[in-house]
Amino acid sequence: MTSNLCINRLILALTLCGGLPFTSKAELNYSDKAIVQQSTIKVKGTVVDEQGESIIGATVIQQGTKNGTITDLDGKFVLDVPEGSHLVVSFIGYTNSIVSAKPSMTITLHSNISDLNEVVVVGYGIQKKVDVVGSISTVNSKQLESRGVSNVSNMLTGHLSGVTITQRSGNPGKDEASIRVRGVGSFGATPEPLILIDGLPGSWSDLTPSDIENISVLKDASSAAIYGSRAANGVILVTTKGGKDGRTRVSYNGSMGLSKAFSLPEFAHSYEYATYYNMAIGKNTYTDEMIQKFKDGSDPDNYADENYLEKLLGGTAFQTKHELNVSGGNGRVQYMASLGYMRQNGLVPHNYYNNYQGRLNLNAEITKRLKLNIRLSGNVADRHEPSTPGALDLSGVTSIIQQAVRYPGLTPTYMSDGSLGLGPKLQGTPISWAECASFYRTDDNRFKANAELAYTPLKGLTLKCVGGYHYGASNNYDYRCNMILGDGRGTGPSSLTEQMTLTVYKTFQLLANYNIQIKKHDIMALAGYAWEDERSRNLSGYRNKFPSDETPYLDAGGADGQLNGGGGYDWAMQSLFGRIVYNYDQRYLFETTARYDGSSRFPTGNKYAFFPSVAVGWRVSEESFWKSAPSLHFFSNLKLRASHGVLGNNNIGNYPYQSVYKLGSKQNYVFGGVYTQGAAVTTYVDPTLKWERTKTTDFGIETGFFKNTLTFNATYFYRKTMDILYKPAASYSAIFGLAVSQVNTGELENKGWEFEIGYQNHYKKLQYHVNGNLSIIKNKVLTLGMGNVQQTNGMVGNGSDLFIGYPMDMFYGYKTDGVFLNDNEVASWYDQTAIAKGSRAGDLRFVDVTGDNKVTNADKVYLGSRIPKYTFGLNLGLAYSGIDFSMLIQGVAGVKGLLTSYAGLAFNQEGNIQRWQMKENWNVQQDNRYPGYPRLEVTSGSGSPNTQLSDFWVQNASFVKVRNIQVGYTIPQNQTKKWGVSNARVYLSLDNPISIDHYKKGWDPENTKNNGTYYPVMSTYTLGLTLSF
Structure with missing residues (x-):
């Protein structure tokens, strides 16, 4: 925590006047005679925080004595002590520091993040x-x-x-x-x-x-x-x-780094692909001669061996950040201005992001009763990524990555004469797509202005008026070039889709705060009104057949087939809210809060809703019976707390309750012998939609031990969400005669525990801390209401990922018991023809859960959920003589992932095969009941019996990741002052360097939804410099 000058002056004044415990001057000089008898030195020093800013009013005492002083308004002190003495330096909110006395020294105090005055x-x-x-x-x-x-x-x-x-x-x-x-x-x-x-x-x-x-x-x-x-x-x-x-303070933080993909799957060489493809399909589609050409590279134009994914994502990307901050104040005006720039390059060609940011925070005391706070910020950003060439039914960089995962590298990106190869579908390769002139670009400009005027007419009463204005302009460009392949054919006509969006958000707030203290009673009251309004408009245009990739502008395209469009939305809210906080003698705490919200997103009659809460607390450690108990002196803090209340959720569409008439050929009709354009309501919407509501209950305990060097907090919570907006089962459409939109019909609960533990201390010059947290959360669907459908196995839900009594985002499928080793086993196994016709050796054996000697839809069961049950983090830190080290570890457990599509299935839609699939499939391990992969086969878009959702494909997605390792060195100030720098630190930071998990190699257990269709998370190595002036 950084000191505020006004607070420091108050502390200094109180200390000098006896308002804070401190030793008197007479006591400080109690041993003048003894000091004279020893060789003494005059210590002149400065006490600063981690940012190099002076700490005013810090206590400096010779260890083991009462000889001491305090720092002045510049953080400086002078003290005579015997040679070889140690100084104890302390200040509220900082960890004490013990240092050897020297004639000239600068002492850095580290903030105590567990300080109770925080x-x-x-x-x-x-x-x-x-x-x-x-x-x-x-x-x-x-x-x-x-x-x-x-x-x-x-x-x-x-x-x-x-x-x-x-x-x-x-x-x-x-x-x-x-x-x-x-x-x-x-x-x-x-x-x-x-x-x-x-x-x-x-x-x-x-x-x-x-x-x-x-x-x-x-x-x-x-x-x-x-x-x-x-x-x-x-x-x-x-x-x-x-x-x-x-004084004016200037700080700079700059860094440069290299990023690489955290993990990438390993695919077969072309000759291996051909060999295993023959094995999967059961015939020699690729002859021995062809396989040899793939292997020896004798004919690369026709028998290539490329790894599209490695070429696309296997390199490194440069990134850099620079941030400049200027701040200061003179007692009446305080200011902070900052500028920032970030350049982030991607692994894929033509993939980058630039972000320019500026901020100005200004606090001004107009009079003693009137203050003005202003917050201004702006962003100018542009993001660029490659896109696919014209006529391909794909778009964007993730589609290019998906196809790089899918296709084996049997065809070259470039022919030996330098022309573009035809690719697997006569449309080029994913590499040529990424390198062509197609692009997807977003230009984003935002400006935000907030102002607060605060007036204090009476002691304890503050009236505030707050206004905010946010402006955003975004332009999106999707240009598809006509890529010319080696045989002269083009991929399709070039085209450009351009969209412009303008969004304006405005808000106005009136606030009244009143604080009063009557003996042991502290009361704080807040009342407020808020109004918000947001409006957005967009325009779009489309043209094709551009004469050149150098002119990707709409007016350069052909007018034939041009299209235009537009849209927008408006929403508004207004609210009344209040809070009362009561504190008796720093022991008994009470708080109640209420808000009355109205939203344009809901129909008349349900536009407004009330959200109250109440909480109580008891600081047991402040009770006299606790303080007087000798056995409990190691407790620094013990607080019990509980709360209950109702919250809302209005994160829905802007017009969910309004019926929309649809135009189209199905709505046309004949009137008077003339075929006439018609319109009709095709979806039933509920005109009584209302807010989703969440009731929450909390019980917590907060503890501190040994002057809060050790802290431990625990919380139990229960959250029940009601009136969840959900689309009813299809059977309701038959009742209404048209599709049914969302209605308030679902219920859900989340309950669990949160634990936090922290320890920080020092040993001489060594500062260290350990902070950990653990969350245990159980998610359960209570009802889908009109979406409830009883399945053949008796479970009630939507038949996919939502079932009563189970977590959301669950996997619903079959249990398996290895694979069939031979055809005789197929004949003696349960009848599974209802779900897997034509099973043979190497196929999965599905388990008969119901016990009726056959496997049907009734045998589907819960196989896990993507929502983790356990989430934890561990933060470690050390500091010694200017060297600092930190490590952040994070992980989840009790979570599942589904490995399917191009990430999990070999030869999926004639796609690629990974190395683990080559080594672990049943074809090469025919005596293994539980291979890592069943019989190899070439699957179509509809899959095969083996590819059905089962526990074979549901993987353990738990992991432990080292999120950050950082080593820094703060250059001694006696050196940096020669350069006119008050503080200088260099550091090396590693982000996402290590993961410990059981997921299949190359795939990230944190990203299990988009199998083979995601941009990998980066491991980043950063070298940085921070300076303060």
Whole structure:
């Protein structure tokens, strides 16, 4: 925690006046005579924090004596001590430091992140950490520094209990993580948490790490109900840095790094592919002569041996970040201005992301009663990726990667004469697609302005008026070139689709805060009104047959076949909210919150809803009976807390309750002998739609031991989501005579435990800390309402991934017991012809679960879920004489993944074969009952009996990953001051270097939904430099 000059001056004044415990001057000089008898030195020093900023009012004492002093307004001190003495340096909120006395020295104190005086950002305000009765997890700026990942959302991984963060892509500019707070809260509306930056909605791409002061995640009703209808999936509050009184401070953080794919599957060489293809199909499609040509490379134009995926993703990519921050203040005005630039190159050709960011935070004291806070920020970003050439029924870089996974490298990208090869489908290869003139580009420009005017008419009463304006302009370009292949044929006419989108968000808030203290009673009250409005419009155009790839502009294309389109949306909200916080004698805590929200997304009669909460807390460690018990003195803190409340979710479409008339040939009719254009309602919508509601209950305990060097917190939570928006079963369409849209019909629960433990201490110059967290979350579907359908096995659900009594996103399929070793076993096994006709040796043996001597749909069972039951993180840190080391470990357990499609199936739609499939298939292990892969076969788009969803393909997706390893060195200040630099640190950071898992080699267990169709997550090696002036 960084000191504020005003607070430091107060502490200094209180210390000098006896307001804080300290030794008097007479006591300090109690042993002048003894000191004179020894050789003394005059120590002149400065006490600073980790950022090199002076700490005012720090205590400096000769160890074992009462000889001491405090630092002045510049953090400096002078003290006479005997030679060989040690100094104990301390300050509130920092870990004590013991150093050897020298004539000239600079002493760095490290923040004590468990300090009970720490404040926590809550909705529309701040509270002391010890007074918080809600469930809130926090991350400070120190924990996010110097990481090599490009998106702030990925930096949070492993730091927060109850928060599951999943990174599913390394695509530059599209690598934002998926964040789930306390499980998945809905299978209807979007389960994303609400993200607020300085109190107003934002996104991770709006931020640079150096701008962040702290992040709070509100997880229960007590902390989140103040945000009502958008809080059901958690609220993430990001506070950006502000200026501080004192001299102008300039800081720079720059880094350069190299990234590579975290993991890639290994595929067969062409001659191996041909050999195993013959084995799979049962005949010599590839002759021995052909196989030999693949092997010796004697005819590369016709018998190539390429690895498309390795060529596409096997290299390294450069990235760089530069952030400049200027801050300061003069007592009346504080300012912070920052500029940031990031360049992130992808592994694929023509794939990159540029992001330019600027921010200005200004706090001004107009009068003693009137203050103005302004927050301005802007982003200019462009993202570029290759796209497929004209006429291909594919688009974007992920489609190119998918086809690189799919196709064996039997045909060359380039012929020996330099022309483009024809490729597997006479359309070129994935490599030529990535290198051609096709592209998909997004230009994104955003500007955000927030202003707050605060007036204090009476002591304890503050009135605030807040206004916000956000402007966003996005242009998307999808250009497809006509790629000319080696035989002169083109892939199809070139085309361009261009779309422009403008979005404007406005908000207005009125807030009143009142704080009063009456003897032992502390009362804080908040009342507020908020209005929000967002409007978006888009226009699109399409043309084809461009004369040149050098002119990808709409007006250069042919007018024949041109298309245009457009659309948009509007939504608005208005809210009333309030909070009362009561604290009696720092022991008994009470808080109640309520919000009344109205949204344009719901019909008249259901536009408004009420979201209340209540919480209580008891600081047991402040009781006199506790303090007087000698056996309990090792307790620094013991707090019990509980909360209950209701939250809402309005993350649905903007017009879900409005009927839409559809135009089309099916709606046309004959009127008066003339065929006439018609319109009709084709989908029934529920005119009584209402909010999804989540009831939450929390019980927690917070403890600290040995002056909070050791802390332990535990929380039990229960969340029940009701009125989930879900599309009813198809049978209801027959009743209504048309398709049925979403209705409020489902229920879901998430319950579990969260644990946090931390230990920090020092041994002489060695500072160290260990922080760990563990979350145990059980997700269960309670009902689908109108979506309930009883299956043949008695289970009730949608027949796919939602069943009553089981987690969401589950796998529903067959159990297996190895493979048939011979045809006799097929004949003696249960009759499985209902699901697997024509079974033979090497095929999977499906288990008869019901015991009726046959395998049918009734034998399908629950096989696991993609939602992890256990999530954990471990953060380790060491610091010694300017050298620092940290490691972040994170993992999940009790989670499954499905390995299928091009990632799991050999020769899928005549696709490729991986090395593990070559080694582990039944054809080469015919005496193995449980091979790693069944009989080889060439499958079509409809698959085969072996490819049905079964436990054979459902894999253990648990993992432990080292998310970050970092080593840094802070150059001694007596050296950096010669350069005019107050603080300088160099560091080496490794992100995603190691994974321990049981998933099939080359595939990421964190990304199991898009089998073979995802941009791999990056391992990044970063070298960086931070400077302070």
